[in-house]
Amino acid sequence: MDKSIVLIGFMGAGKTTAGELAARKLNTGFIDIDLEIEKEFGMPTTDIFKKHGEKAFRTYEKNIIESKCTEKRQVISLGGGAFMDEGTRRTCLDSTIVIFLDISWEAWKKRYELLVDTRPVLQDRDLDEIKGLYSKRRVLYADHHYSILVDDLTPDETADKIVELYLH
Numbered sequence: 001m002d003k004s005i006v007l008i009g010f011m012g013a014g015k016t017t018a019g020e021l022a023a024r025k026l027n028t029g030f031i032d033i034d035l036e037i038e039k040e041f042g043m044p045t046t047d048i049f050k051k052h053g054e055k056a057f058r059t060y061e062k063n064i065i066e067s068k069c070t071e072k073r074q075v076i077s078l079g080g081g082a083f084m085d086e087g088t089r090r091t092c093l094d095s096t097i098v099i100f101l102d103i104s105w106e107a108w109k110k111r112y113e114l115l116v117d118t119r120p121v122l123q124d125r126d127l128d129e130i131k132g133l134y135s136k137r138r139v140l141y142a143d144h145h146y147s148i149l150v151d152d153l154t155p156d157e158t159a160d161k162i163v164e165l166y167l168h
């Protein structure tokens with residue numbers, strides 16, 4: 001199979017960690033879209049949001065995903081908000097294998113403290129609002145080829161499942 005794998009899911013589902021491991025197991029390249037954006041702007045995501053605004057972040061996010069999606073046999077980890085864009089959803093679904101790393105709200109809440117400092121989207125919302133965002137996003141993540149419930153999985157087990165889905 002020549003297509004790339006695109007990993008989607010809410011912040012903190014483990015897309016980057018499991019994606020990197022899966023790429024190693026498949027002996028392919030790994031692309032972290034957030035990292036690509038940070039490299040372009042030369043600063044962390046929180047600063048990009050503060051200095052350039054979310055719109056600038058989203059515009060670059062959309063463009064970089066479109067250019068990377070057509071590359072062959074890459075594991076590509078998307079930021080949790082990227083699938084809000086309809087064009088991005090279509091591009092990924094048409095040209096790659098989209099795998100949704102699903103995490104339950106209960107399991108996600110336990111990760112909140114680890115995420116909040118580096119995720120601007122979480123910083124100006126209380127937990128109820130974040131739950132609303134989680135529910136809204138889940139509707140969009142429903143557009144995928146495969147899904148993996150990651151609640152009880154280690155990143156390595158998640159990576160094994162990604163590889164299994166890709167190869168079969």
Ligand code: S3P
Binds near residue numbers: 081
């Ligand atoms: C975002 C998720 C982040 C990053 C940015 C915005 C979002 O990526 O792209 O902070 O809107 O959900 P992760 O899903 O890798 O945390």
